[in-house]
Amino acid sequence: MYDTGKIIVGLAIFVGLVTSPIWLNKGKAAPKPSPKLDTPAIQQLEKKECVESRQFMRSTHMQLLNEWRDRALRKGERRYINKKGEKIYISLQNTCMKCHSNKKEFCDTCHNYTDIKPYCWDCHFIPEGRKTWASTEGHS
Amino acid sequence: MIEKALKGGPRYWAWISFLLLVILIGFISYLRQLSVGLGITGMSRDISWGVYIAQFTYLVGVAAGAVMLVMPKYLHGYKRYGDIIIFGEFLAIAAVTMCLLFIIADLGQPMRLMNVLLHPTPNSILFWDMIVLNGYLFINLIVGYNTLLAMRKNVPPPGWIKPFIYVSIPWAFSIHTVTAFLYCGLPGRHAWLTAIMAPRFLASAFASGPAFLLIMLMIIKRVTRWSPDPEAIQNVARTICYAMIANLFFLGLEFFTSFYSNIPGHMNPLKYLFWGLWGHNALVPWMRTSVIVGLIGVFIMLVPQLRRKEGFLILGCAAIVLGTWIDKGVGLVIGGFIPNPFEKITEYQPTLPEISITLGIWATGFLILTVLYKMVIYLKERDLAAE
Amino acid sequence: MGIDRRSFLKIVGLSALGVSSGAWEVLQPGEVDAAHGHAAAEHVEKAATRWAMVVDMRRCKDEKGCTKCIDACRLVHNIPVIDNPKREVKWIWKEEYEHAFPDSHNEYMPDELKETPFILMCNHCDHPPCVRVCPTKATFKRPDGIVAMDYHRCIGCRFCMAACPYGSRNLNWINPRPYIKEINNEFPTRMKGVVEKCNFCVERLAKGLQPACVEACHCGALLFGNLHDPESNVRRVLRSNVSIRRKPELGTHPCVFYLV
Numbered sequence: 001m002y003d004t005g006k007i008i009v010g011l012a013i014f015v016g017l018v019t020s021p022i023w024l025n026k027g028k029a030a031p032k033p034s035p036k037l038d039t040p041a042i043q044q045l046e047k048k049e050c051v052e053s054r055q056f057m058r059s060t061h062m063q064l065l066n067e068w069r070d071r072a073l074r075k076g077e078r079r080y081i082n083k084k085g086e087k088i089y090i091s092l093q094n095t096c097m098k099c100h101s102n103k104k105e106f107c108d109t110c111h112n113y114t115d116i117k118p119y120c121w122d123c124h125f126i127p128e129g130r131k132t133w134a135s136t137e138g139h140s
Numbered sequence: 141m142i143e144k145a146l147k148g149g150p151r152y153w154a155w156i157s158f159l160l161l162v163i164l165i166g167f168i169s170y171l172r173q174l175s176v177g178l179g180i181t182g183m184s185r186d187i188s189w190g191v192y193i194a195q196f197t198y199l200v201g202v203a204a205g206a207v208m209l210v211m212p213k214y215l216h217g218y219k220r221y222g223d224i225i226i227f228g229e230f231l232a233i234a235a236v237t238m239c240l241l242f243i244i245a246d247l248g249q250p251m252r253l254m255n256v257l258l259h260p261t262p263n264s265i266l267f268w269d270m271i272v273l274n275g276y277l278f279i280n281l282i283v284g285y286n287t288l289l290a291m292r293k294n295v296p297p298p299g300w301i302k303p304f305i306y307v308s309i310p311w312a313f314s315i316h317t318v319t320a321f322l323y324c325g326l327p328g329r330h331a332w333l334t335a336i337m338a339p340r341f342l343a344s345a346f347a348s349g350p351a352f353l354l355i356m357l358m359i360i361k362r363v364t365r366w367s368p369d370p371e372a373i374q375n376v377a378r379t380i381c382y383a384m385i386a387n388l389f390f391l392g393l394e395f396f397t398s399f400y401s402n403i404p405g406h407m408n409p410l411k412y413l414f415w416g417l418w419g420h421n422a423l424v425p426w427m428r429t430s431v432i433v434g435l436i437g438v439f440i441m442l443v444p445q446l447r448r449k450e451g452f453l454i455l456g457c458a459a460i461v462l463g464t465w466i467d468k469g470v471g472l473v474i475g476g477f478i479p480n481p482f483e484k485i486t487e488y489q490p491t492l493p494e495i496s497i498t499l500g501i502w503a504t505g506f507l508i509l510t511v512l513y514k515m516v517i518y519l520k521e522r523d524l525a526a527e
Numbered sequence: 528m529g530i531d532r533r534s535f536l537k538i539v540g541l542s543a544l545g546v547s548s549g550a551w552e553v554l555q556p557g558e559v560d561a562a563h564g565h566a567a568a569e570h571v572e573k574a575a576t577r578w579a580m581v582v583d584m585r586r587c588k589d590e591k592g593c594t595k596c597i598d599a600c601r602l603v604h605n606i607p608v609i610d611n612p613k614r615e616v617k618w619i620w621k622e623e624y625e626h627a628f629p630d631s632h633n634e635y636m637p638d639e640l641k642e643t644p645f646i647l648m649c650n651h652c653d654h655p656p657c658v659r660v661c662p663t664k665a666t667f668k669r670p671d672g673i674v675a676m677d678y679h680r681c682i683g684c685r686f687c688m689a690a691c692p693y694g695s696r697n698l699n700w701i702n703p704r705p706y707i708k709e710i711n712n713e714f715p716t717r718m719k720g721v722v723e724k725c726n727f728c729v730e731r732l733a734k735g736l737q738p739a740c741v742e743a744c745h746c747g748a749l750l751f752g753n754l755h756d757p758e759s760n761v762r763r764v765l766r767s768n769v770s771i772r773r774k775p776e777l778g779t780h781p782c783v784f785y786l787v
Binding site: 329481 | 613622626627629630659662663664680684692697719720721774778
């Protein structure tokens with residue numbers, strides 16, 4: 001085989017580079033996220049359930065939000081009938097965030113863990129700390 | 141095959157390093173544009189497209205120009221183009237790639253680019269432009285790559301690429317027609333609202349594309365041992381000449397219709413471009429240069445004694461490339477926005493980051509072109525050595 | 528591959544035919560303006576509601592320097608105040624007659640009219656060129672005639688800005704948030720790289736309110752109503768007054784009318 005040495009060195013560098021995130025982050029494992037559900041609005045609920053089942057919301061909330069967005073904005077339909085047949089008002093601000101008013105302890109915990117950056121908050125308001133976004137997010 | 145592009149002399153590597161440097165600077169500027177927004181460019185509420193879209197428009201023409209070699213070879217059996225046709229196809233690949241990069245550079249939200257596919261919208265000409273441009277890139281990749289492989293084995297290209305070659309002919313016309321439709325179907329933009337926009341684009345493409353190609357071939361002739369068939373070169377020059385005459389003729393038609401009808405909306409953009417309007421005249425030197433060098437180019441290409449001298453031929457091609465570049469890469473897009481819908485004038489001046497992104501994309505195109513041409517040259521020189 | 532040249536050509540020919548006939552229908556301006564398929568049929572049957580604005584310049588002209596409508600819009604929609612005219616964002620603004628109506632201007636008109644700043648906004652055209660050119664349906668026509676924007680979908684290509692003959696569209700060249708003076712929590716802001724414009728206060732209409740500019744105008748110069756209702760306020764005014772529209776010759780059918 002020609003250039004055996006070069007190839008092996010090249011392979012080693014390649015493998016090193018590709019696996020570098022593992023080495024660099026070794027021992028710094030982020031704790032498993034635990035989104036908090038203890039907002040005042042949720043505590044007042046008799047039955048502590050979201051618009052759909054917990055399992056569904058965990059796996060599919062992004063699709064549901066996309067669907068809600070298109071329905072509300074593009075078709076003007078503000079009514080969502082969930083799997084139980086209940087009528088829900090479609091609104092990120094007034095339905096989702098009314099209960100989940102703790103974006104930091106709820107949305108962000110998982111999104112940070114999975115390093116996902118949804119751009120919702122580039123335009124929509126975060127329930128808490130509304131007054132401060134203009135100065136703190138100005139540069140982002 | 142690609143490894144052939146990794147072997148070259150110091151001049152070759154100096155050129156590659158230079159291109160990589162320009163790409164790097166452009167890329168850094170682009171990262172800044174991504175974080176700050178299109179506000180780092182000179183574009184504005186009134187001039188909402190600038191140098192990016194203008195380069196895109198020009199390069200669609202360069203890409204379409206390759207068909208001026210394909211058509212004589214495959215429709216009329218003109219054999220002399222057999223040797224240089226691959227250079228045209230590879231030029232098309234580099235040019236279309238640049239077009240796509242310029243579109244991406246121009247988007248306010250490039251991350252959402254795929255929305256064009258997720259929500260296909262056939263009533264938007266941009267949707268069709270996306271289809272024809274990507275299709276043209278695909279066709280030229282298939283044809284160019286298989287031609288190259290066949291060259292390597294010294295066999296004729298496989299028969300199954302023939303349909304692609306024939307499709308590429310109307311397809312080349314389509315890319316520039318559809319690009320013209322982006323402009324000429326908009327109400328209220330008088331400079332663009334002309335039925336001969338597509339013919340103008342095609343004429344300019346069939347002049348600028350082959351002229352660009354001839355310059356490349358002349359450079360190749362000087363830096364490698366291979367040289368193209370002089371008679372083929374002369375024939376391309378004739379094509380360029382006719383196309384450029386048509387291009388200037390069409391420009392004259394625009395002047396006639398606008399000024400004889402005396403409709404202010406149609407006269408104003410031309411006045412702005414060539415004489416200045418209401419005290420604004422930033423593009424006047426450019427546009428006048430464009431016409432003058434265009435005429436010089438036509439003159440050189442028209443007179444056989446001049447055209448046959450290599451120095452003059454290069455000069456003529458350069459004049460035509462420059463003339464058509466100013467016409468489409470500067471005047472056409474900006475002229476369409478002046479005056480604005482309120483009959484006011486905002487002028488446009490690209491900023492430094494905007495220019496460096498533009499140069500970065502051009503350098504990317506040249507890098508692609510260099511690598512592709514390098515492979516072809518390797519095979520051409522190999523064949524020369526074998527003889 | 529089990530496909531010979533003949534069957535290949537058949538498929539190509541048939542699909543070309545299909546594409547071209549489909550394209551023909553689709554390229555008819557106005558027919559596919561709406562966001563969803565059934566809207567075209569509604570269009571023919573005439574929707575129950577067609578929102579329109581009447582700007583009575585006879586009432587507006589005496590209120591020199593009044594910016595109540597503009598301020599109300601800015602507050603309600605979190606519109607940034609950017610001093611640089613190249614970067615500015617405006618949904619409703621003032622422009623002199625000769626610039627608002629450049630094709631019907633003449634020098635012998637009353638000075639009063641020449642000097643009066645007209646109130647301009649998106650015309651919410653019946654045949655909006657911006658909707659026709661948008662490659663993602665980010666801007667679309669609602670059945671009630673409003674030309675709406677979906678900021679989530681806009682890719683910032685600015686084809687709509689080139690297509691709009693009224694200069695009604697704005698790109699967010701930079702992040703608008705630092706330039707918003709007063710914040711309205713009820714309405715989102717926009718982000719950099721998307722296009723925005725007047726939305727006829729679609730969010731207020733949904734609540735049964737009048738557009739913010741109409742509500743703010745104390746001299747009654749702005750009238751908003753249903754063009755498809757013969758007894759509506761706008762129809763009554765348009766019946767008894769001569770009205771003009773901006774650039775009607777372009778066939779866009781603007782739905783903002785001016786009384787002069």
